Amino acid sequence: KKRPGSKPKLDERSRRLLAADLEERPFITLQERCEYLRTVASVEVSRSTVCRAIKRMDATRKKGADRPQNATSS
Numbered sequence: 001k002k003r004p005g006s007k008p009k010l011d012e013r014s015r016r017l018l019a020a021d022l023e024e025r026p027f028i029t030l031q032e033r034c035e036y037l038r039t040v041a042s043v044e045v046s047r048s049t050v051c052r053a054i055k056r057m058d059a060t061r062k063k064g065a066d067r068p069q070n071a072t073s074s
Contacts, residue, residue, distance in 0.1 A: 009043060009044075009045050009049055010037075010043065010045060010049065010053050011043075013041060014037060014041045014043050015053060015057070017036075017037065017040055017041055018033065018037065018050070018053055018054070018057075019057055019059075021033060021036055022054065022057070022059055030047040030050050030051055031047055033050050034046065034047055034050055037050070
């Protein structure tokens with residue numbers, strides 16, 4: 001039986017690219033991740049979609065202790 005609703009925008013390839021990007025560049029914004037998926041995978045997604053996909057991967061968007069210090073932090 002077919003599931004109700006529309007087909008997911010992020011396919012398996014896009015999710016793998018997103019997971020690899022999370023490992024490679026953990027400190028970029030959701031908007032930058034959307035632009036990355038647009039250029040690399042030709043997938044137009046919103047920040048909310050990327051946020052939900054990251055949550056489903058059991059990854060966190062929280063920035064850890066290894067975050068690069070900016071000029072204003074002490």
